[in-house]
Amino acid sequence: MTTAAVAAPITAQAFKADYKPIWCPGCGDxxxxxxxxxxxxxxxxRPENIAVVSGIGxxxxxxxxxxxxxxxxxHGRALAAGTGLKVARPDLTVLVAGGDGDGYSIGxxxxxxxxxxxxxxxxxxxxxxxxGMTKGQPSPTTEPDWDSKLSxxxxxxxxxxxxVIALAAGANFIxxxxxxxxxxxxxxxxxxxxxxxxSFVEILSPCVTFRPExxxxxxxxxxxxxxxxxxxARAARRIMTDDGFNIGVLxxxxxxxxxxxxGMGAKRPADLEAEFTI
Amino acid sequence: MSRATAxxxxxxxxxxxxxxxARDRKKPAAMKPNPTVQADFLARAWAMEVEAAERYAMFAxxxxxxxxxxxxxxxxxxxxxxxxHADQLxxxxxxxxxxxxxxxxVRWDGGEGxxxxxxxxxxxxxxxxxxxxxxxxxxxxxNKFFADVAGSTSDAKVRKLAREMAEEEAEHVRLIEDWLxxxxxxxxxxxxxxxxxxxxD
Numbered sequence: 001m002t003t004a005a006v007a008a009p010i011t012a013q014a015f016k017a018d019y020k021p022i023w024c025p026g027c028g029d030x031x032x033x034x035x036x037x038x039x040x041x042x043x044x045x046r047p048e049n050i051a052v053v054s055g056i057g058x059x060x061x062x063x064x065x066x067x068x069x070x071x072x073x074x075h076g077r078a079l080a081a082g083t084g085l086k087v088a089r090p091d092l093t094v095l096v097a098g099g100d101g102d103g104y105s106i107g108x109x110x111x112x113x114x115x116x117x118x119x120x121x122x123x124x125x126x127x128x129x130x131x132g133m134t135k136g137q138p139s140p141t142t143e144p145d146w147d148s149k150l151s152x153x154x155x156x157x158x159x160x161x162x163x164v165i166a167l168a169a170g171a172n173f174i175x176x177x178x179x180x181x182x183x184x185x186x187x188x189x190x191x192x193x194x195x196x197x198x199s200f201v202e203i204l205s206p207c208v209t210f211r212p213e214x215x216x217x218x219x220x221x222x223x224x225x226x227x228x229x230x231x232x233a234r235a236a237r238r239i240m241t242d243d244g245f246n247i248g249v250l251x252x253x254x255x256x257x258x259x260x261x262x263g264m265g266a267k268r269p270a271d272l273e274a275e276f277t278i
Numbered sequence: 279m280s281r282a283t284a285x286x287x288x289x290x291x292x293x294x295x296x297x298x299x300a301r302d303r304k305k306p307a308a309m310k311p312n313p314t315v316q317a318d319f320l321a322r323a324w325a326m327e328v329e330a331a332e333r334y335a336m337f338a339x340x341x342x343x344x345x346x347x348x349x350x351x352x353x354x355x356x357x358x359x360x361x362x363h364a365d366q367l368x369x370x371x372x373x374x375x376x377x378x379x380x381x382x383x384v385r386w387d388g389g390e391g392x393x394x395x396x397x398x399x400x401x402x403x404x405x406x407x408x409x410x411x412x413x414x415x416x417x418x419x420x421n422k423f424f425a426d427v428a429g430s431t432s433d434a435k436v437r438k439l440a441r442e443m444a445e446e447e448a449e450h451v452r453l454i455e456d457w458l459x460x461x462x463x464x465x466x467x468x469x470x471x472x473x474x475x476x477x478x479d
Contacts, residue, residue, distance in 0.1 A: 025340040025400035034336070042381050180397075181389030187382035208398055215398040218389065 012037040015047055017065050024132075028179030028205030028214075029059050032126050035182045035203075036095065037066065039189035043093075050093045053082040055102040058133045059126035059205065062097045076107030079114040079123060086121045087260050088267070093193060094121040101131040104140040104160050111162070115169035115198055120257040122192045122199040125162065126179070128207035128214065136210035148210075162202055163239045167232060167251055172197030174235070174251040178221045179205040181247065191249060197257040204245075217245070224248035315433045320367070321377035323443060325384045326423070327364035330393035330416060331357045337400060337409075344402040352409045360393070371439070392416075392423040403471060405464045414454045421447035 015037035023029050040050060050068035054060035055078035063070025069092075073081045082096035103111055103125045114123065129146075131137040138151045140160035147154055166174050173195040177185040185203060192199035204221065206214035224246040229235050235251035334357035341350035368374055384391065393416045401408070424444035431437050 020339040020343050022343050023340070025337070025344060025402050025404075026397045028397065030336055030340065030397060034332070038382060178389065183383035183385055184389065190382065206398065208400075218396075218398070221389075 010041055010044060010046060012041040015040050015066050015068065017067050019064050021061065021065050023058055023061070024207075024209045026206075026208035027058070027132075028128065028203075028207075029062070029126050031179040031182045032059070032124070032185065032203050032205055033062060033065055035177075035179075035185035035189060036062070036097075036124070038182070038186040039193065040066075040068070040093075042186065042190050043193060045093055049091070050095065051082075051085055051089075053085060053094060053096045054078050055098040055107060056133075057099040057102045057131070058207075059097060059099040060102055068095075076102055076105070077110060078102065079107060079110040082121050082123075083114060083117065083119050086119050087258075090120070090259075095124060095193070096121055097124045097126070099132070099139075100125060100127040100129060100141045100162075101134075101137075101139040104162055108140070108160075112165065112169045115166050115171040115200065117258045118170055118172055118197045118255055120196050120198070122189070122201065124189070124201050124203060126203050126205040127162070128205050128211060130207050130210045132207045132210055161240075163200075163250065164236065166200045167235055167239060170198070170255065171200045171251075172253045172255045172257070173199035173201075173249070174239070175199075175201045175249045176224075176244075176247055177201055177203045178217065178247050179203055180218045180221070184247065188249060191252075195252060197253070197255055220245045221247050224250060228252045230254060315431070316435055316439075317377065319427065319431075319433075319436045319439065320371050321379055322384055323424075323439075324364055324367050324372065324377055325379055326391040326393050326420065327360050327367060329383070329391040330395070330420075331360035331364060333394045333397075334360060337395060337397075337412075340400060341402075341404075346402060346404065349404055349406055349409050352406050356409075356413055392419040401469065403469055405462075405468055407458065407461050407464050410454055410458050410461055414451065414458065417447055417450040417454055421451055423447075 012034070021030060021033065036052075040047075047067040048069070050066075051071065052063040052066055052068050053071045053073060054063050055073055056075035060072060060078070063072050071081055071085070078096045078098050082094050085092065086094040098107070103123070111123075114121075127141055129139060129141045129143065131139050136148055136150055138146060138148070138155045138157075141162070142151075142155065143159060144156050145154040163174050163176065173192055175188045175192060177188045179185065188201060192201050204217055206217055208215060222245060224242075226238065228249040229238070229251060230253055232251065232253065239250055334353045338350045338353035338357060341347075341353060368376060386392070390396075395412045395416050399408070399412050421444055424440045424447055428437050428440035428444055431440065
């Protein structure tokens with residue numbers, strides 16, 4: 001009889017940190033966190049083999065609420081940090097997370113180029129169409145006529161369409177999920193992480209504090225009426241013409257992920273230090 | 279065989295088929311136990327209770343962080359109750375073995391389990407009365423879920439179990455209603471905060 005230790009199956013609970021989230025009660029991000037943890041468990045990953053990287057904003061607090069390695073970085077620069085980490089440590093599962101303000105405004109340029117580079121990581125954007133942490137300014141995905149004290153009469157600006165941008169820029173996997181469907185979101189995240197290359201998952205995550213009307217999203221979302229496609233032209237038509245409430249995997253390509261040239265992998269800290277010595 | 283006899287035989291056979299097909303229409307597989315259907319039903323019932331417990335625990339954490347201790351404690355109590363229901367179901371119907379669920383969990387119509395509280399109903403200044411209203415809505419949805427299963431399934435064992443579970447959920451509805459009667463309703467200005475976190479309104 002063998003006495004070799006068998007690792008116990010890991011559960012979503014194992015990814016839950018002792019820190020309690022300080023999001024507003026009712027925020028969709030709680031459910032996103034639960035879905036992320038569930039996805040890690042389904043994939044039978046271990047916390048020490050995952051890095052969760054974020055920028056700044058309500059949703060960017062997420063690394064602290066998991067037991068994985070985390071990096072709560074600079075506003076809009078989560079993808080830059082995540083890309084560097086994945087290239088240096090390809091053995092890690094890297095999940096980059098943040099909000100629509102962080103990812104599409106100040107981080108918009110990094111978003112484009114992360115899609116283009118197609119490094120094997122997963123980018124989760126918890127989109128609530130508003131900057132919540134800084135008290136309700138319009139974000140790139142805010143509707144042009146959204147009236148608030150900080151944007152009287154609305155911005156009048158056309159909304160940014162992240163899924164189309166991601167497709168055009170070269171993301172290899174594009175999906176939309178909804179925080180009110182946590183099990184479905186977990187399944188989408190599993191597929192996103194499993195798919196090689198840059199996977200982009202937009203999660204509609206209501207802000208009940210500044211956008212209480214988003215509670216109605218629950219009655220507006222629906223499963224995408226068609227199966228995922230690997231044809232970018234078909235995906236473009238599909239994404240351009242939907243109303244933003246179709247949930248599911250919308251595009252899944254087969255583009256080869258970026259791999260650093262041989263010899264450009266992880267270096268010892270001492271070697272790196274030597275390279276930068278003047 | 280004479281022509282008349284042959285005609286009668288065909289008619290009897292045809293009649294027999296018609297009778298059989300009428301029986302099939304009424305109760306096709308009704309009397310045949312279907313282990314897959316039963317296992318799926320029990321897995322859903324168990325998952326529903328577990329997800330409800332997890333959600334109440336999440337609500338409790340949120341309330342704790344916003345210093346609403348009274349409501350946090352109530353949600354924690356509700357989480358314990360739902361976990362107890364899940365454990366009972368496991369003990370009584372599943373030989374203490376958690377069922378194997380689909381990857382990611384059960385896919386529910388509407389996204390979440392019938393007994394799972396809606397996060398959008400939370401407010402940092404909510405009172406126990408509000409929390410119990412959430413619980414009442416959850417128990418009513420659970421009751422309807424099991425009643426609908428009992429009314430639509432063709433599996434006799436599932437029907438029996440679903441009826442029992444619907445009755446249990448109806449009892450929970452009554453308990454929560456009694457609890458609500460003993461709970462003071464919120465003041466008119468329960469939402470008022472002289473130093474609100476929201477400054478853009």
